[in-house]
Amino acid sequence: MDTVQIRAQLEDKLKELEQRSAQAERHASHRDEGLSADFAEQAVERENDEVLSAIADESEQEALQIRQTLTRMDKGLYGICSGCGEAITPARLAAIPYTSQCVDCAE
Numbered sequence: 748m749d750t751v752q753i754r755a756q757l758e759d760k761l762k763e764l765e766q767r768s769a770q771a772e773r774h775a776s777h778r779d780e781g782l783s784a785d786f787a788e789q790a791v792e793r794e795n796d797e798v799l800s801a802i803a804d805e806s807e808q809e810a811l812q813i814r815q816t817l818t819r820m821d822k823g824l825y826g827i828c829s830g831c832g833e834a835i836t837p838a839r840l841a842a843i844p845y846t847s848q849c850v851d852c853a854e
């Protein structure tokens with residue numbers, strides 16, 4: 748399988764995710780420095796912090812999966828299910844390029 752293009756895509760995506768997660772974390776920690784005196788405002792800010800940290804967590808999870816996929820690619824294992832060792836269908840890889848499991852194993 749030609750993975751050059753997929754690797755480039757994944758590396759782009761990884762950079763994007765790392766930026767997004769760093770940004771979300773920066774915003775969240777910035778807000779910790781001084782909560783508004785207004786109680787209602789505080790509630791909104793806390794809620795935003797939760798959203799931001801959820802975004803950061805999600806981005807980190809996805810980034811982790813992409814890093815693992817790049818490692819598997821290095822080993823020539825890209826597109827092979829880590830569960831059963833069968834080939835992952837091209838349609839699934841097109842939908843989720845960083846998946847490491849076939850549809851059956853992912854369920």
Ligand SMILES: [Zn+2]
Nearest residue numbers: 828831849852
């Ligand atoms: Zn499988």
